[in-house]
Amino acid sequence: MTELDRLRDAMRAIEHTAAPLDLAAVMREGRRLRTRRRVAGAGAATLAAALASVLVMVAVGARPGDPPPVDRPPPVAVAPTPVAVPTTPTSEKPTPPPSTPPPEPLGRIVDSGVRHGADQRVYYVVGVSVPGQPQVSIGLAAGRRAPDGALTTDILVNDVQGSDRSPGFHQIGYDERSSAAPVPAFGYFVGPATRIVGTVDGQQVEARLARWSVDPQVVIFWFEPAELTPGRRLDGIVARDATGRRL
Structure with missing residues (x-):
């Protein structure tokens, strides 16, 4: 009520x-x-x-007795620290540079009779190319032939001007290095030479001869190491024909 x-x-x-x-x-x-x-x-x-x-x-969201709310700065986004990921190294092996094949002999290879272990000291003519010199097309190489027939070229000499078939002496090769297979002094002469003689300190040293199978006018010569130390230069050299005439 x-x-x-x-x-x-x-x-x-x-x-x-x-x-x-x-x-x-x-x-x-x-x-x-x-x-x-x-x-x-x-x-x-x-x-x-x-x-x-x-x-x-x-x-x-407050409760009785709670302190008054306090202004707080807004949360700041923090980028995570980058973690380095280890890379797996590749197992690639460096590619070896291409090896230069030895020059191909032209005609018969000449055996000098000198031995370096099981290898033969040999001489052979090879083809060459000299820019601006069309009449230079051959050079003479001193190399070694292994029992299996493999060739190693030690020194190659050739003209750099004129004609490689002009009469007379052409470039002579000397061994300028010290090695286990020293190269005797060698070269070639164009003409009917039957004897080639070098002079060192007033002493005459006779060379051994062989004709190139492709062109018999090209006479290959070399000196025995026991008579002319490899690397030693000649004071002079002469060629003579079958009659003893100086060419």
Whole structure:
């Protein structure tokens, strides 16, 4: 039952008892009712404000007794430290440079009779090319021939101008290095030579001869190492024909 219903019941009771109306009591009861309404209204407002505060606190995730929120700088994205990934080394082997094949002999190979272990000291003519010198097409090589026939070229001499078939002496090869297979002095002469003699310190040293199988006018010569030390240069050289005439 509400307060208004109680007031109405009190008034009906007065009417039934025919007692005189107590105006002061009626006024007191009305004031008490208004006061209660004001108190109830203020409480409702306070309760509503409290509920709003609770709702706000719940909305922001705060709890009673927590310190007020503090402004914090936004999080900064940090890039991860790069990790070096080891690479697997390749097992490739360096490609060796292409080897230059020995020059191909032209005609018969001449065996000098000199031996370096199992190898023969040999001489042979090879083809050459000199820029701007079309009349230079051959050179003379001093090499070694192994028992299986493989050739190793030690020294190659050739003209650098003129004609490689002009009469007379052409380039002479000397061994300028110290090696286990020293090369005796050698060269070739174009013409009917049957004897070639070199001079060293006033002493004459006779060379051994062989004709080139392709052109007999080309006479290959060399000196025995026991008579002329390889690398030692001649003071002079002459060629003679079958009659002893100097060519």
